[in-house]
Amino acid sequence: MAESLAEVGSAAAGLRVLVVGQGERAAARCAWYRAAGIEVLEGGPDDRQELPSAALYDLCSEPAERQRALRQLLRRRHAAVLVAGPLAATAAAAAHLVAAARRQRCRLAIMGGTRFVPAWARLQEFVCGGIMGAVREVQVQVTSTPGQAAEAWSAAMNLGLWLAGDGVPVAEQTTPASTSFLAGSARIRVAGRTDGTAAATTWHVTLVADLGQAVAATVYDLGLPGRQCRDSSLEVTLGGRRRRLELPAADPAGNELAALLIRQGAGLPWLALCAADRAASLLAVQEEGARKVSVTPFEAS
Numbered sequence: 001m002a003e004s005l006a007e008v009g010s011a012a013a014g015l016r017v018l019v020v021g022q023g024e025r026a027a028a029r030c031a032w033y034r035a036a037g038i039e040v041l042e043g044g045p046d047d048r049q050e051l052p053s054a055a056l057y058d059l060c061s062e063p064a065e066r067q068r069a070l071r072q073l074l075r076r077r078h079a080a081v082l083v084a085g086p087l088a089a090t091a092a093a094a095a096h097l098v099a100a101a102r103r104q105r106c107r108l109a110i111m112g113g114t115r116f117v118p119a120w121a122r123l124q125e126f127v128c129g130g131i132m133g134a135v136r137e138v139q140v141q142v143t144s145t146p147g148q149a150a151e152a153w154s155a156a157m158n159l160g161l162w163l164a165g166d167g168v169p170v171a172e173q174t175t176p177a178s179t180s181f182l183a184g185s186a187r188i189r190v191a192g193r194t195d196g197t198a199a200a201t202t203w204h205v206t207l208v209a210d211l212g213q214a215v216a217a218t219v220y221d222l223g224l225p226g227r228q229c230r231d232s233s234l235e236v237t238l239g240g241r242r243r244r245l246e247l248p249a250a251d252p253a254g255n256e257l258a259a260l261l262i263r264q265g266a267g268l269p270w271l272a273l274c275a276a277d278r279a280a281s282l283l284a285v286q287e288e289g290a291r292k293v294s295v296t297p298f299e300a301s
Contacts, residue, residue, distance in 0.1 A: 005036040008258045012038060012265035018054035019043070020069050021061030025084055025223055029058055032225035032254055038261070043069075056264060057081045058111075060223075063089070074100040080107040080264060084223045085151045087279040091287050094280035101276055108276040112155045112222040113252030115162065115272045116259070119216040119234045122245060123207060124163055126214065126236065133210030135186040138164045142192045144201040149194045151222055152201055157181075157282045158274045160188035163207055169281060174289030181285045200230070212238035225254035 019030050020043040033040045041052055050072070051057070057073055059066045059082065066083065073079045074097065081101075087110060088094040101108040115121060126132050138160045144152035157179065161169055167184030174180075178191045205216045218232040229252060234245045260270055 008036045012261040015055040026060040091284035109273040113256040116252040116255040118247040137208040139206040141204040171285045171288035
């Protein structure tokens with residue numbers, strides 16, 4: 001985004017953010033909010049009392065604490081809640097949270113910065129503009145640190161669906177290392193692995209369409225504002241001609257927060273985020289794909 005932190009702070013003046021959690025992510029997000037001039041409250045993972053009132057709740061804690069905070073916040077009307085990591089452990093639990101948010105008219109979304117990565121955003125422009133024709137396949141490969149494995153997996157599914165054109169996802173199969181599903185005319189394949197020696201998460205995307213194909217790659221960690229993408233590349237082949245595109249430097253998580261705060265301050269709907277209902281539907285697709293793999297031909301008949 002072109003907006004400076006000062007512009008973000010001006011647009012979101014008067015907003016107060018509660019960051020729930022400890023550790024690297026919570027510290028990075030608190031520092032980013034404060035640099036933008038946003039008032040920040042902090043809640044540690046051992047807090048059991050009622051969470052204080054805020055304009056925005058940013059849940060960066062571990063899964064168990066995050067679920068406790070979510071249950072509390074979704075009893076309030078019109079709460080605005082950001083979640084770092086998977087929405088829930090199961091599709092049923094995620095659907096329950098989505099229903100609760102809808103009843104209370106709460107805003108609930110998953111953070112990560114995925115759609116603000118220049119390589120992905122530029123590639124999606126080609127898709128939306130019809131330049132590449134109908135998308136037939138999207139492959140997303142992620143090598144993550146062990147601590148980001150679950151989050152990277154769900155983000156990769158969301159990324160694949162977005163690049164395919166946001167059709168209704170239909171499960172194919174899911175294994176511990178991969179998942180595949182359909183969306184409109186496209187097949188999305190996600191493969192993930194962990195690397196204990198990795199300093200950051202590495203992403204590779206291959207997109208195949210009727211009129212050409214593209215290969216993109218970058219290195220970035222989900223949800224950590226103040227950090228630039230590294231080693232980014234995008235190569236598009238159209239009409240047999242290969243073209244390597246220049247990509248700007250970017251702080252995906254910081255740009256995502258900036259866009260969100262500006263719209264929150266103006267009372268507008270959030271854009272370019274993974275909404276809770278979308279995250280829940282992708283989790284359901286993953287679970288259905290795992291069930292299909294476990295069914296033998298005899299059982300299927």
